[in-house]
Amino acid sequence: MGRPPCCDKVGVKKGPWTPEEDIILVSYIQENGPGNWRAVPTNTGLLRCSKSCRLRWTNYLRPGIKRGNFTEQEEKMIIHLQALLGNRWAAIASYLPQRTDNDIKNYWNTHLKKKLKKMQGEDNANADNINGGANSSSSSHHSISKGQWERRLQTDIHLAKQALCEALSLDKSNPVQPAPNPPVQTGPYASSAENIARLLESWVKSNGPTRSNSETTTTQTGLAGSTSSPSEATFDHSIFSYNSEAFSAVESKPVFARAAAAPPTFQTQTKPNNDNIAPPHETQMPLTLLEKWLFDDAANVQPQDGIMGIPVPLPETAELF
DNA sequence: AAGAAGCGCAACCGCAGCAAG
DNA sequence: CCTTGCTGCGGTTGCGCTTCT
Numbered sequence: 001m002g003r004p005p006c007c008d009k010v011g012v013k014k015g016p017w018t019p020e021e022d023i024i025l026v027s028y029i030q031e032n033g034p035g036n037w038r039a040v041p042t043n044t045g046l047l048r049c050s051k052s053c054r055l056r057w058t059n060y061l062r063p064g065i066k067r068g069n070f071t072e073q074e075e076k077m078i079i080h081l082q083a084l085l086g087n088r089w090a091a092i093a094s095y096l097p098q099r100t101d102n103d104i105k106n107y108w109n110t111h112l113k114k115k116l117k118k119m120q121g122e123d124n125a126n127a128d129n130i131n132g133g134a135n136s137s138s139s140s141h142h143s144i145s146k147g148q149w150e151r152r153l154q155t156d157i158h159l160a161k162q163a164l165c166e167a168l169s170l171d172k173s174n175p176v177q178p179a180p181n182p183p184v185q186t187g188p189y190a191s192s193a194e195n196i197a198r199l200l201e202s203w204v205k206s207n208g209p210t211r212s213n214s215e216t217t218t219t220q221t222g223l224a225g226s227t228s229s230p231s232e233a234t235f236d237h238s239i240f241s242y243n244s245e246a247f248s249a250v251e252s253k254p255v256f257a258r259a260a261a262a263p264p265t266f267q268t269q270t271k272p273n274n275d276n277i278a279p280p281h282e283t284q285m286p287l288t289l290l291e292k293w294l295f296d297d298a299a300n301v302q303p304q305d306g307i308m309g310i311p312v313p314l315p316e317t318a319e320l321f
Numbered sequence: 322a323a324g325a326a327g328c329g330c331a332a333c334c335g336c337a338g339c340a341a342g
Numbered sequence: 343c344c345t346t347g348c349t350g351c352g353g354t355t356g357c358g359c360t361t362c363t
Contacts, residue, residue: 018333038348054349055332090351105352110329
């Protein structure tokens with residue numbers, strides 16, 4: 001007999017979160033910080049189980065989340081990290097700032113899997129071309145010699161390092177979103193404010209005179225919309241202008257407004273020990289072994305090497321095995 | 322224009338790891 | 343050292359939206 005579920009199923013709401021619930025949760029976490037999820041439903045009055053609250057926070061409401069529009073860079077990193085780490089999405093997410101494990105997992109399952117399958121199909125046609133896909137390194141190594149597989153793996157590793165390196169150097173050299181489709185934001189909190197602004201915007205719309213959708217669909221579409229939109233360009237305005245209406249409706253306190261005006265508070269409130277979704281550059285987490293050698297090796301990488309055109313494995317990768 | 326099929330994403334479920342008692 | 347409970351993770355599902363016929 002397994003353990004009972006984390007919450008009794010009676011009286012627990014399921015399904016999409018409403019903006020009202022989101023606001024309550026955000027307000028609560030603003031005051032108390034993330035963690036102690038067990039207490040969240042009781043303290044907030046939310047009819048959700050603790051798991052659901054945590055999931056909603058980490059995958060949607062948490063500061064610093066970027067949604068949709070994966071850049072080519074991120075795509076490559078995911079592919080290579082997946083080749084290295086397997087389906088350890090949380091680990092992969094820790095190398096992709098602003099992305100959640102769920103997002104990466106979804107993107108992998110919906111886009112990259114197919115892409116790699118296609119690439120693998122082309123690969124098979126072209127004999128044993130090396131191209132660093134997860135499938136190519138995991139499923140095909142039965143049919144190739146150990147030496148070939150080793151070289152392939154090393155190439156994968158090198159590619160992953162390079163991708164990471166490039167992504168990180170981009171981050172450092174250009175902290176204000178160098179991505180091709182840069183969302184309008186200025187830092188980790190900004191995207192959270194953006195999320196919340198969107199949330200409030202859609203919520204106000206859905207509750208206002210021009211209401212056009214049901215609550216649940218508003219939550220899904222209004223919040224999930226991640227492509228650049230006019231509301232993003234003016235989100236600074238939105239987040240503040242919608243505050244008063246939002247608060248009056250849910251009896252929220254100024255703490256939420258304070259959050260919007262004081263970006264760093266979220267960072268400092270974050271529990272340092274168990275929020276491993278936060279990217280390495282945001283928290284002062286110790287470097288993992290992998291991270292360490294990724295960074296160590298980064299110094300030796302020739303910048304002009306193309307991502308997809310690495311012919312020779314680096315000698316130092318051999319030390320890893 | 323309407324229906325069907327496919328796609329993408331948010332959320333749920335169950336298991337595993339870990340820490341506290 | 344064992345038990346219990348909480349949190350985190352990965353797999354999976356359900357539903358809304360978009361595209362195709």
